[in-house]
Amino acid sequence: MSVFLFDEIVFGPVNSRRLGVSLGMNLMPVNRKICSFDCIYCECGLNGQLGDKNGQIPERQVVKEALGKKLTSMLNNNLKPDVITFAGNGEPTLHPDFKGVIDDTIELRNKYCPEARIAVLSNASRLHKPEVVEALLKVDDNIQKLDSGLKDTILKLDQPNYPFDLDTTIEQLCRFNGQVIIQTMFVEGETNNETIDNTTEADIAAWLKALDKIKPEKVMIYTIERDTPYNSLKKVPIDKLKQIAQRAEEQGHKVSVSG
Template sequence: MSTFLFDEIVFGPVNSRRLGVSLGMNLLPINRKICSFDCIYCECGLNGELGDKSGSMPSRDEVKEALKNKLESMLKDGLKPDVITFAGNGEPTLHPDFAGVIDDTIELRNKYCTNARIAVLSNASRLHKPAVFEALLKIDDNIQKLDSGLKETIVRLDQPNYPFDLNQTIDQLCAFNGELIIQTMFVAGELNGRVIDNTTEEDIQSWLRALDKIKPSKVMIYTIERDTPYNSLKKVPLEELNKIAQLAKNKGFNISVSG
């Protein structure tokens, strides 16, 4: 299937399934994806698949100026975002000035749209960096990925490009003391002759055990909406997502479902 890259630092606003009217923030190059994961379902494609390698990340000053200009333009049109969301062409916390960018964003939000929330969609790969961890504590919606409670499933789906340690990741997520949202992408199909399915009994039970340890304030579960790098991947039916959600609700978790 066709995938795409975000070609601006600030994009939208768009209507997000999970977050409302969202103004997107891309801290990665506009012509290529940079990520510590290489998720097989990523709408931005695979690492190195699109664009060239000459593109660079925008500077902190460029990000601040782009957001300032966008917010001023929206206000002139009588518009305000519900949320300012860091996502874009890869993992936003890879930006070397991520913590400073968050401080600038809080400053601009407080000046132009005080009711807007600030969200970061992250794969939890940089939580060992103290500056990243502290920055995530400052925002409203600290949304961290956990696609299974099984390491082999995460490696298959998310393809981390570093020595991935699930136990360490869960410990780092626990360190937020509940001040985070867990997002989980459920997907089915096959890839290179192997079944892809993180809705198995073993996956779900291990995922629930991980949630018991992490104790997130909310859990967002969803499935494929846009094109992915592989035609063989499929959406998980809404009925099945709701069954998974009910299992988590039975344990007392606040769950949202996007089918």
């Protein structure tokens, strides 16, 4: 299918299924994807599939100037975002000055649109960095990925490009003491003649067990909406998502569903 890169540091605003009117923040190059995962469902394609390998990560001051300019333009047009969301062409916490960028964003948010929330969509791969955790604790919506409670499924679905350890990731998520939102992408299909399905009973049971340990403030479950690198991937029906959500709710978790 057709996939794409975000060609700006600040993009949108767009209507997000989960967050409302969202102003996007891309801390990776505008012409290249850089990510510590290589998720088979990523709308930006696989690592190295698109763009210029020489693309550069924008410096902190450049990001701040771009956001200030965009917020000024929006206010001049009587527009305000519900949320400023860090996502874009890869993992935002890979930015070498992620903490500083978050500090700048809080400053600009407070100046131009104090009612707006700040959200970070992350794959939880940098939680061993104290400065990353410190920055995530400052934002309103600290949204971390956990696509299964089984390591083998995550390896197939998310394809981490570092020595991934699920137990360590869950332990790191627990250290937020509930100040974290877990997002889970449910998907079915196959890639390279291998079945992909994180809605199996084994996956869901292990996932629920992990949620009970992490105790997140909220769980967001959703399925693919945009194009992915593989035509063979399928949306999970909304009824099935609601059944999964009900099981999590029965264990005391607050859950939102986006089909």
